[in-house]
Amino acid sequence: MNDLRRIVIPEFMIGRGARFNAGGYALNLGAKKVLLVTDENVQKAGHVEDIAGLLSETGVDYVIYDRITPNPKDYEVSDGAELYINSKCDCIIAVGGGSPIDCAKGIAILATNGGNISDYEGVDMIPEPIPPMICIPTTAGTSADVSQFAIITNSKLKYKMAIISKMVVPDVALIDAETLTTMDAHLTATTGMDALTHAIEALVSTASCTFTDIHAIDAIRLIINYLPKCLQYPENLDFRTEVMRASLEAGIAFSNASLGAVHAIAHSLGGFLDLPHGECNAVLLPHIIKHNFPHNIEKYIMLARAFGFTGDVTDIKSASEFVIDKINNLNKEVGITRNISQMGVKLSDIATLSEKAFNDPCMITNPVEMSINDITEVFENA
Amino acid sequence: MPNNNNKDMFNKIIGLGESSPVKSYYPELRKRLKELEKFRFMMDGINDFIAVFEFGPNGKLLDSNKAFREISCISRKDTNDNILSSIVTFNNGQTVNWDQNNANEHSTVTYTGVLHSRCYDELPVEFKLTPMNIDDQRYLVFIGRDIKERLEKENMLTKLNIMLEEKLEKVIQEKLKHQEMMIKQSRMAAMGEMIGNIAHQWRQPLNSLGLYIQDTVDAFHLNQLDKEYLEEFIDNSMNQINFMSKTIDNFRNYYKPNKAKVVLDVHKLIKETLSIIEKQLEANNIELRVIVEDKNNKLVSFGYANELKQVILNLIANAYDAVKHSIDNHSIDQGFIEVALYEKGKHIYIEVRDNGGGIHDKIINKIFEPYFTTKQEGEGVGIGLYMSKLIIENNMEGSLTGINSDYGITTFIIKMNKKI
Numbered sequence: 001m002n003d004l005r006r007i008v009i010p011e012f013m014i015g016r017g018a019r020f021n022a023g024g025y026a027l028n029l030g031a032k033k034v035l036l037v038t039d040e041n042v043q044k045a046g047h048v049e050d051i052a053g054l055l056s057e058t059g060v061d062y063v064i065y066d067r068i069t070p071n072p073k074d075y076e077v078s079d080g081a082e083l084y085i086n087s088k089c090d091c092i093i094a095v096g097g098g099s100p101i102d103c104a105k106g107i108a109i110l111a112t113n114g115g116n117i118s119d120y121e122g123v124d125m126i127p128e129p130i131p132p133m134i135c136i137p138t139t140a141g142t143s144a145d146v147s148q149f150a151i152i153t154n155s156k157l158k159y160k161m162a163i164i165s166k167m168v169v170p171d172v173a174l175i176d177a178e179t180l181t182t183m184d185a186h187l188t189a190t191t192g193m194d195a196l197t198h199a200i201e202a203l204v205s206t207a208s209c210t211f212t213d214i215h216a217i218d219a220i221r222l223i224i225n226y227l228p229k230c231l232q233y234p235e236n237l238d239f240r241t242e243v244m245r246a247s248l249e250a251g252i253a254f255s256n257a258s259l260g261a262v263h264a265i266a267h268s269l270g271g272f273l274d275l276p277h278g279e280c281n282a283v284l285l286p287h288i289i290k291h292n293f294p295h296n297i298e299k300y301i302m303l304a305r306a307f308g309f310t311g312d313v314t315d316i317k318s319a320s321e322f323v324i325d326k327i328n329n330l331n332k333e334v335g336i337t338r339n340i341s342q343m344g345v346k347l348s349d350i351a352t353l354s355e356k357a358f359n360d361p362c363m364i365t366n367p368v369e370m371s372i373n374d375i376t377e378v379f380e381n382a
Numbered sequence: 383m384p385n386n387n388n389k390d391m392f393n394k395i396i397g398l399g400e401s402s403p404v405k406s407y408y409p410e411l412r413k414r415l416k417e418l419e420k421f422r423f424m425m426d427g428i429n430d431f432i433a434v435f436e437f438g439p440n441g442k443l444l445d446s447n448k449a450f451r452e453i454s455c456i457s458r459k460d461t462n463d464n465i466l467s468s469i470v471t472f473n474n475g476q477t478v479n480w481d482q483n484n485a486n487e488h489s490t491v492t493y494t495g496v497l498h499s500r501c502y503d504e505l506p507v508e509f510k511l512t513p514m515n516i517d518d519q520r521y522l523v524f525i526g527r528d529i530k531e532r533l534e535k536e537n538m539l540t541k542l543n544i545m546l547e548e549k550l551e552k553v554i555q556e557k558l559k560h561q562e563m564m565i566k567q568s569r570m571a572a573m574g575e576m577i578g579n580i581a582h583q584w585r586q587p588l589n590s591l592g593l594y595i596q597d598t599v600d601a602f603h604l605n606q607l608d609k610e611y612l613e614e615f616i617d618n619s620m621n622q623i624n625f626m627s628k629t630i631d632n633f634r635n636y637y638k639p640n641k642a643k644v645v646l647d648v649h650k651l652i653k654e655t656l657s658i659i660e661k662q663l664e665a666n667n668i669e670l671r672v673i674v675e676d677k678n679n680k681l682v683s684f685g686y687a688n689e690l691k692q693v694i695l696n697l698i699a700n701a702y703d704a705v706k707h708s709i710d711n712h713s714i715d716q717g718f719i720e721v722a723l724y725e726k727g728k729h730i731y732i733e734v735r736d737n738g739g740g741i742h743d744k745i746i747n748k749i750f751e752p753y754f755t756t757k758q759e760g761e762g763v764g765i766g767l768y769m770s771k772l773i774i775e776n777n778m779e780g781s782l783t784g785i786n787s788d789y790g791i792t793t794f795i796i797k798m799n800k801k802i
Contacts, residue, residue: 006397032517088517124394124401164395207396258395364388365395 005209007256008166010146012173014248016237019136019176022051022093023058029132029171031091034062035084037104039069042096042138045182051095051136063087065107071274072099073155077106077117084111084131093134094170097191098142098151098277101135105150105168108133117152118161123361126167133170138179140243141191141278143198143251145173153271159356160271169255175248177241185231189334190278192227195219195247196330197281201260202253204292204299205365209257213302216253220306222246224326228333261370262288264360265378268353273344282336283343286324287378293320295368340382350379422447430527431497435466437513437520439480443469444521453528455500466524470509471496478511489513497526506530568769583629583661587622594619645801646683646690648730649676652723655691659698668705669718681723681730683798685778693770693782694721697734697794700766704738704792713739714790725800732796739790749784774798 013021026034034055038048043066055062065080084092084107092111094104106117108130113120120126135145144150150163183191199219202212226242233239265288266280293300297316301309304319307326311318331337345353354375357363363370393399425432426448433446443456443464451457456464466478472495490512497505509526594615601607656672663670698719705717714737722733741749748754750771767784774782780798787793 004398008397123391127401129407166397166400207392209396256396361391361395364392 003209005211005256007211008148008169009252009255010170010173012146012175012248014175014245016176016178016241018174019047019050019179020054021174022134022136023054023060025134025172025174026055026060026091026093026132027058029091029134031060031132033087033089034060034091034093035080035087035089035104035107036062036064036093036095037068037080037107038064038066038095038100039097040066042066042100045138045179047095047136047138047179047182051093055093060091062093063089066100068096068100068103069274070099070276071151071153071160071270072103072106073153074106074117074161075155076103077110077152080104080107081110089131091132091134092130093136094145095136095138097137097139097187098144098194101137101142101144101170102150102152104133104135105130105144105163105170106152109150109163109168117163118154120163120165121161123164124166125163126165128167130167134172134174135170136174136176136179137247139183139187139191140177140180140240140247141194141198143195143247143255145170145175146248146251147255149255151267151277153274158272160267160360162267162361164258164361173248175244177237177244180230180240180244181235181237183234185234185335186276188230188234189227189336190276190282191247192223192230192243192278192334193282193285193331193336194278195243195250196223196227196327197262197266197278197285198250198254198259199223199246200285200289200303201262201362202250202257203303204296204367205254205257205260206367207257207365208253208299212253212257213299215249216257217302217306219246219250219253220303222249224307224330227330231334258365259362260288260366261292261357261363261375261378264362264366265353265357265375267360267362268357269340269343269345271356272349272353275343279336279338279343280340282327282331283338283340284378284382286327287382289324289327290320291370291374291378292367293323299367340379345379350376354379430525431507431509432526433469433524434514435522435524437480437522439467439478440465441522450524450526453497453499453502453505455502466522469498470507470524470526471498494529506533564769568766571766580629584626586661587626591619591622594622643685644687646685646687647679648681648683648690648732648798649674649679649723651687651691652694652721652732655694655698656721659695659702663702663719666702666706666709667717668702668709669716671718671720673720673722673724675724681725682801683730683778684801685780685798686773689773689777693773693796694732694734696766696770697796701734701736701738701792705736706738708737708739708790728800728802730798730800732798733793734796735791735793737789737791740786740792741784743786746784746786750782 036048036052036055042048048064048066052062052064063083065083067079068076080103089111092104092108094101109120109126110117111131112128113126137143137145146169148164148166148169150168151160152163153159154161180188196219199216202208203216203220205212208216222242223246226239226246229236229239230243262281262284265284266277269275269280269284270277289300294316300323301313301319304323307323309319309322311322313319354372357375358370358372390399428447429449431447431450431453433450434444435441436444440463443460443466446454446456446458454469456462456469472493476493476495478491490510492508492510494506494508497507499505506529507526508529509524512523512525514521514523598607598615601611652672652674656670660670698721701719705714705719708714709717718737720733720735722731722735724731745754745756750767754768771782774780774796778798780796782794782796784792784794
């Protein structure tokens with residue numbers, strides 16, 4: 001197999017205080033008026049004020065758009081794009097977790113391409129480059145700040161549209177662990193488990209390569225070691241920095257190697273019930289590992305080793321159970337305990353959810369092709 | 383969901399086969415720069431002086447085209463604060479409304495003034511000023527034009543106009559003089575005609591008078607000079623003398639030009655006119671036919687009575703000449719002149735028709751030209767029809783036309799407005 005690849009990673013600054021370079025970057029990108037995309041919780045945490053102050057100091061005008069809910073909706077994207085155009089903005093800075101960043105990507109797409117965000121659903125569907133975009137993540141998990149993914153909820157059809165295009169890779173990510181200390185335990189846990197899922201799915205993805213594997217494995221190792229510590233010592237910046245780095249590496253890996261069935265099903269589930277994305281991933285992850293394990297033994301053994309499996313690598317059943325146990329334990333440790341029926345999924349919904357998951361582009365790179373029946377089975381077990 | 387082929391999507395995810403593999407502004411930047419270059423080239427090719435200033439009374443010159451740079455001698459690199467008022471002076475009274483913050487973009491105002499060049503003489507210019515907004519910055523676009531040549535041409539045109547007016551006045555004067563002369567000539571001709579007519583009218587009574595006078599000698603010798611004879615003699619003689627006197631009156635009334643337009647009883651006017659000439663026609667054995675359709679004396683027009691009589695008489699005289707000529711050379715045995723009067727719509731028509739042989743096709747278009755005549759030298763001066771047309775068309779808002787019919791018949795038609 002030809003191993004020709006293109007790897008796209010944006011310019012990023014990582015480390016404490018990285019976010020304070022937002023003004024300079026905005027100026028560098030020729031910004032005169034910035035659309036500052038964020039949400040209320042991030043506003044409350046005071047991060048937006050910091051960035052707005054930096055922009056004012058550098059003489060860059062800005063307007064804030066913060067009417068964004070978790071799992072951002074298509075109409076929130078349209079409203080934001082309208083504000084961007086009416087305010088004559090020329091640059092976007094997203095401050096927040098996956099929701100504001102994905103919404104900002106949607107706004108950026110519409111700002112230069114027009115139309116509705118659903119027009120750009122799918123892989124490589126965006127004809128025109130987006131405006132200059134700077135991302136300042138305030139969670140350690142989604143990695144939307146470095147990825148070619150934007151997930152927007154279709155409010156009418158109640159599912160998450162996956163937009164995958166190199167066009168939505170931001171220009172700059174300012175990755176600053178200091179912003180993480182304002183996260184509560186649940187958000188820390190779900191975003192952390194999201195990052196872990198990114199890393200695992202990227203590792204076993206049929207589109208993975210050595211370069212993405214290295215980052216995926218490193219991300220997995222860091223999350224196993226430091227996510228529980230972050231929950232134990234939420235103010236400790238060293239632990240936060242490690243998880244932040246894990247998230248970045250997982251992002252680099254999955255943005256270029258794509259994901260798999262966990263995300264395909266999580267998109268369907270999260271879009272239908274407006275559930276926290278990380279929690280959906282965390283709950284589904286063990287079930288998919290169980291299903292996928294025999295189809296990419298080499299990678300899953302690498303994963304087992306990363307989790308500390310020391311047994312016989314030919315004993316696939318033991319290895320698989322070891323990993324699933326580890327993840328279930330980790331979920332418990334970080335406080336993710338619900339199953340999907342507790343999360344609100346009814347038996348009658350499963351057929352619709354399965355079909356949507358089957359059509360999700362993330363399914364393309366799953367180690368094994370899953371039929372609708374396979375997916376239904378996962379839903380029933382989860 | 384888009385139904386991309388999975389293999390295709392897979393390749394695109396790993397960065398192969400994408401439609402826009404490179405996200406770079408550089409190609410676009412190069413395209414724009416090229417466009418800008420083309421735009422500059424275009425602007426530099428325009429003869430108008432184009433410049434962009436910051437908006438405001440002290441707005442600095444920001445950019446300009448080649449024509450502007452050349453005429454003002456201000457280069458693009460010039461670092462002086464070149465403001466609009468240092469480059470142009472507005473002609474008296476014109477100012478720019480700098481407060482038009484809310485004025486529409488592209489609301490162009492045109493001015494005239496003088497452009498102060500750094501190296502040439504002052505230049506009269508016409509220029510347009512248009513405010514323009516780019517982002518939040520406000521600019522003023524200056525588009526000027528050299529109007530030196532235009533002003534010179536305008537001056538020349540004014541002079542030329544005056545000259546032309548003078549020339550025209552001269553021509554009009556000459557024409558008036560000429561017309562006056564024509565009128566004089568036509569009057570002279572008419573006078574000659576009058577004398578001829580009087581002479582003709584008088585021939586018979588003079589002859590009669592002569593006979594009466596000679597008869598007195600015979601009567602004397604025959605002792606017939608009694609009271610009865612004398613009374614008869616006086617009666618007869620006075621009849622002739624009265625007739626002769628009346629003839630003079632008729633002609634004098636006829637030739638006296640009317641000063642004012644009056645209501646014309648066209649039928650009566652024709653009768654009066656015919657009385658002047660009917661004897662002459664009778665003497666030459668030319669039949670005069672008069673056809674009048676005048677119910678209740680309604681044929682009333684408005685104009686100059688004597689002039690109209692003169693025109694009708696002129697037409698009959700021409701007809702008489704033609705008919706007599708045709709009889710003399712035996713082209714016809716019996717000549718006639720027909721005068722018809724009728725109305726149609728809002729108009730009154732007078733037709734004078736004769737069988738004098740018609741007008742030759744070659745000359746029918748020339749008959750109304752001055753000095754055109756077919757008569758022998760000494761017989762006509764060629765201003766009769768010309769003057770007739772002038773009188774009818776210029777003074778009485780009518781028309782006079784002439785047409786040929788079959789059998790050598792010519793018809794002249796006077797069309798006049800009916801007085802309502």
